[in-house]
Amino acid sequence: MTTASRGWTRAVWLASAFLLGFTFWMMQDDAGQQSRGNDDSWSAERRRMVRTQIEARGVHDTAVLRAMLEVPRHLFVPENLHSQAYADGPLPVGHGQTISQPYIVALMTEALDLREQDRVLEVGTGSGYQAAVLAEIVREVFTIEIIEPLGRQAEKHLHALGYSNVRVRIGDGYQGWPEQAPFDAILVTAAPDHVPQPLVEQLKVGGRLIIPVGRQEQELVLLHRREDGIARRVLTPVRFVPMTGEAEEAMR
Numbered sequence: 001m002t003t004a005s006r007g008w009t010r011a012v013w014l015a016s017a018f019l020l021g022f023t024f025w026m027m028q029d030d031a032g033q034q035s036r037g038n039d040d041s042w043s044a045e046r047r048r049m050v051r052t053q054i055e056a057r058g059v060h061d062t063a064v065l066r067a068m069l070e071v072p073r074h075l076f077v078p079e080n081l082h083s084q085a086y087a088d089g090p091l092p093v094g095h096g097q098t099i100s101q102p103y104i105v106a107l108m109t110e111a112l113d114l115r116e117q118d119r120v121l122e123v124g125t126g127s128g129y130q131a132a133v134l135a136e137i138v139r140e141v142f143t144i145e146i147i148e149p150l151g152r153q154a155e156k157h158l159h160a161l162g163y164s165n166v167r168v169r170i171g172d173g174y175q176g177w178p179e180q181a182p183f184d185a186i187l188v189t190a191a192p193d194h195v196p197q198p199l200v201e202q203l204k205v206g207g208r209l210i211i212p213v214g215r216q217e218q219e220l221v222l223l224h225r226r227e228d229g230i231a232r233r234v235l236t237p238v239r240f241v242p243m244t245g246e247a248e249e250a251m252r
Helices: 003-035 043-057 062-070 079-084 102-111 129-135 148-160 197-201 246-250
Strands: 091-094 097-099 119-123 140-145 166-170 183-188 203-214 218-226 229-238
Touching: 043 062, 043 102, 062 102, 062 129, 079 091, 091 148, 102 129, 102 203, 102 218, 102 229, 119 129, 129 140, 129 148, 129 166, 140 148, 148 166, 197 203
Parallel strands: 119 140, 119 183, 140 166, 183 203
Antiparallel strands: 091 097, 203 218, 218 229
């Protein structure tokens, strides 16, 4: 074989290898998108959920609506509850925890006024559904779960669905995640009887924190950290599971 022939053969081989690799990458990307629920049999349920439960109640942020349409909620609840996944209410996910009502997930997410480059802390991973919704919108999500089996299961689901921008930590979220602070936004999915000060301190100036606060009667509270202090606004009455760990000890 001549030098020119060998060069031509090598060029063809390299081109073929590149095309094969590119095709495999595209197939993997398509598979990841499909596994998140694109064009699956549940898409009509998600569209109905967004239209009748979320938009109809006043949530109009396009990034939030798009995320709620994208994330396959049924994959974050036990298999025997798949048929109820898009219903207008919370559902149990084991270990005494719940997945929040779709509207509340959307409301809390919209209230944070998120941007694509934001870094968000979630306290209370639960099933991983809220983290997935956040991950559809922002650059990085850091989520903490105090119940290890629940956190590990959520981490597994999130990884399987291709959410590489979510990091899961097992531990008490009361103290936040100081090594990764400050955050553009913080979302808390369990209710203490007061706003944990470490979380407030881990907010960037201009950042927002949304959290259910209270024991028997709870309110969804939005905090906005400003140069001159903290602005506080109550959004709506809610009912969340209580925050455990250090927050629970402080209530005794």
